[in-house]
Amino acid sequence: MQKLTFILLFTIVFFSAKATLLAQAKNSKPNIIIVFTDDQGYQDVGVFGAPSINTPNLDKMAENGIKFTDFYSASSVCSPSRAALLTGSYPNRVGVPQVLWSNLSGGLSNEETTIANMLKKQNYATACIGKWHLGDKQEYLPTSQGFDMYYGIPFSNDMSVNPKSKIAKNIVFREGMTLDSLRDNKWRAGRVPLLQQDEVIEYPVDQSRITQRYTEQALNFIKQNKNEHFFLYLAHSMPHIPLYASANFKGKSKRGLYGDAVEEIDWSVGEILKTLMEEGIDENTLVIFTSDNGPWTSRGVNGGSALPLRGQKNETFEGGFRVPMIAQWNGEIKPASVSDKVISTIDVLPTVAYLTGADLPEYKIDGKNVWPILSGKQNKKSPHKKEGFFYYKDFNLEAVRQGDWKLRIIKDDVALYNLKDDISEQINLASTYPKKVKKLKKLMLDFDEELQKNKRNQKHLRSK
CATH class of the missing domain: 3.30.1120.10 (Arylsulfatase, C-terminal domain)
Structure with missing residues (x-):
């Protein structure tokens, strides 16, 4: 009897300990959320000195996390900057040195390992919501690049639909468009499609609600996967021109429509952070906010500001490459930290690999693990200080x-x-x-x- 009791107790203790270790192992791997805006300038966040744009949620995120004053995109234009972020490599290394226009051959090769590919091997649920801009042919879309889910505009919001796009059976046509007009190969700037997975579900999309709709999709994804590991890449189409904001934000900013668009993005970030807290996963989620490149200052009131930096998007002055960056991970990143260390979007993939235990690609990448800097707990040198x-x-x-x-x-x-x-x-x-x-x-x-x-x-x- 005593022997049986001992065996029973041992079994209970053994499996309890095993369950605890498994739970700890699971919790040790963070969820990853990257919020990537389009053409948002260095100054266009409150904590970076915005004089007339209110961003209370991003400002609060900086209070709870870390702000980087010397953070760089790896390109000053859209497609290359996104290729660099997702692959951990300079865009010229992976074959995306220029902007990819809609309905042209080319894109990010699916032979590359994206953050999504890497995390899929770690059993992460993966979603890309928003602007893709790494090729709109089927072989280049997010669902061919490691993402379980895609919902968004596949390129810049000033471009035109690819007439060869795959069409959903229940597609919604707007503004007098029809299937014939979608297929007729005429360039209609700013009339862009909304894709779900690899099919066009709305044409042209109602851009006034696009930030709101992206946010709704993001919150649903978080809630659906709160008990699993997940990677959410939320790439906003704003504040790239043409500018739009929903009725709740239009006309509210002192900075005009550009400010309205940025303030709606700030609301979106706030909704995400609030949802993480409500679902009890804020202490197991790393959130990164940054922009794809500098602002389009030549567009005047419809462009952003890179002050005090010189230059704009499509230039190699600081204003084209240096962008706002804020990161938060409650309990892991030291609150109210500020770093002037040089790090870049190319460092995101290797840092995520370190945090999740994922294997790096077998071929050469350019980024480095910068978690000691990102955590705000160690005054480490930038890995780019010597290498450049x-x-x-x-x-x-x-x-x-x-x-x-x-x-x-x-x-x-x-x-x-x-x-x-x-x-x-x-x-x-x-x-x-x-x-x-x-x-x-x-x-x-x-x-x-x-x-x-x-x-x-x-x-x-x-x-x-």
Whole structure:
């Protein structure tokens, strides 16, 4: 009897301990949410100095987490910046050096390992909601790139539908459009489709409600997968032009329609953070907020602000590449942290791999695990301080940052800036520090030579 009791107690203890360890192992892997906006400038968040745009939810997120003053997208335009984020590599390495237009061949090769591919192997549920812009042919859509679910506009919201798109049986046509007009191959700027999985479900989509609808889909995904691990990539179509905001936000911002669009995105972030708390998973979820590239300042009132930085999207000045970034993970990221360490979107994939125990791709990537910096708990050096951070425009490497120094070379125009003393890139020190120019130029040449030798999937470049 005593022996039987002992065996029973041992069995109970053993399986209880095993269940506890399994629960701990499960909880040790965080959910991942990336909120990626479109053309939102460095200054266009309250905690980054926005003078007339209210972003209380993002400001609160910074209070609860960490704000980065020197965070970089790996491109100053849409498609390359997204390729870099999802693959952990400079866009030129993975065959997406330029913007991909709708209805053109080309896209991010599905031979690449995206964050979604990587986390699927860890049994994560994966969703892409919003702007994709990495190819709108079937083979390039999110459902072919590791995502279980896709809901969104497959490219920039100023483009036109691909007439070869797959059409849902219950498609909703608006604004007098028909199946014939969808198929007629006429360019209708701003009349873009809404896709669910790989089918067009609405054409043209009602963009005034697009941020709201993306948010509804995101909250549903979170609630449906709250008891599992999940990866949510929420890529807003705003505040890229044409600008839209729903009735609850239109006309409310002091910054006009651009501000309305940003304030609605801020609301969206607030809804996500509130839902995480209500579902009891905020302490097991890493949330990252950033922008794909700098603002379209040449659009005037319809563009954002990169102040005090110089430049805009499609340029290799700081205003094109340096973007706002805030991260929150309650209990894991030190609250109210601020970091000036140079990190980039290319660092997201390897950092997520570290946090989830996922395997990195077998081929070379450019990003590094920056969790010691991201957590705000350790004053680690940037992994790019010695190696440098590189600024590509289209097929050309135009600039490098190493520490506080930045060298920018366009043909015969050579400019050297000390970003610590001259954040606005106004004082060219090239003639004062010729040795520094020589050193950084060699760093650029050596890196570009390596990348050109080891770049992948160039057959997937779009037609010119």
